[in-house]
Amino acid sequence: MIKQSFIGLAKPRIEYEVLDAGQPEPQLIQPSEKITLFLKKSPVRNDSILFNVGDKVKTGQKLAYSANPDAYVIATVTGTISSISAFAGDYGKSYTAISVDVDDNEELDDQFAELAADPTLDVAKNFLSGMPGNPSFQAFSEAAESIHTIIICGVDRDLLIATNQYAVKTHIKAIKSGIGILKQITGVDNILIAVPQHLMQDATASGAEVVTVDSAYPATLPQLMMQSLLGQVVPAGQNCEDLGVCFLNAEAVASLGQAFDKGRIPVTKTLTIVNKNGDKSLISAKIGTPISDILNTYGITLHEKDRLIVGGPMTGSAIYSEDYPVQADTDAIIVQDSENLDLVSDYPCINCGDCVRICPANVPINMLVRLLEAGQYEEAADQYDLYSCIDCGLCSYVCVSKMPVFHYIKLAKYELGRMHAAEAMNA
């Protein structure tokens, strides 16, 4: 819900989704024929893939490269690998797309089950990084000494999304179990759970210290929670982990608890589907399920120029194929009718300053955008504070010229990241 002030200069207040108290169990969407999993392209030149077209896979089986143990995916169904191909994601990121034709009879892989009785950070790193909620254990393995606080997000980062709220509401026992595992494998005792006001009571059952977060966007972004909950400002160019704080989604922590409790890796993601009328439904689907299966279930037909967005309305990305699969961090799928699209334009910046006024990080966007349009990314970072941006997307939302400001920013950060990685490798 958007509350616009009568006073023109005041910022609009955009409220997060509030999970309905009577929310029914999300409808489970089964993949109709096949799933597709994205394996991050290995940076190691001599890697070969440890599986082939025609191989049988079991649910929970790890599919990996030979020389790079960090790059793997977990099969979310039982079936036969039908294709292995290259896939180019946003901003030129490359993946290996593995399609699996689904068998009717499910068989469970037992490699993780044998290790689950003795939870360790290595087991979590080697099997659980692709679980629903997309947990990252890298911060603990690389700087085990430096992480002193874990904040579990029982809030959702974008609008219209209720994945983490749903985890707190319905899987609090699994979250409590996941917190116990986290303490054991990371050695971090200071664990907080951040929730909206209406979930405070539910969250107390997690056993962690409960803190509440404001209901106005973008209060749930990690950099802003660092300020509001811990009183710490994350300097430009650094992240929360550099200050010893790691954020994990409530869905990921619930998955961690379930994985070790049951000896089985969770593979089903909770997400929101928003149809062309703006109606929302909370659903669950196996990671790898093609979006077309979800659209078919809800009777949604895509026409030319309709838009399909993966993620929330502020930070999501448009995709170009219904075959795109649900991934570990897919919290929403939004379908927009071509008739109602808010199109970007090629109008120039008119220097109105609306973006500057709304930016929570005080980035001089009206100046920054000029350099980004010209592809002068290093100058943008040096002169106009590119790295202070916390990726909220509000600048694009308010831009009267309908400039894709946030997309310029994301592209610039990606290109600079690539340049710095290449420099580091050459050095």
Ligand code: SF4
């Ligand atoms: S996305 Fe735009 S409004 Fe949000 S922090 Fe970055 S520059 Fe500021």
Ligand code: SF4
């Ligand atoms: S809101 Fe758009 S037009 Fe206005 S200053 Fe920012 S970039 Fe320029």
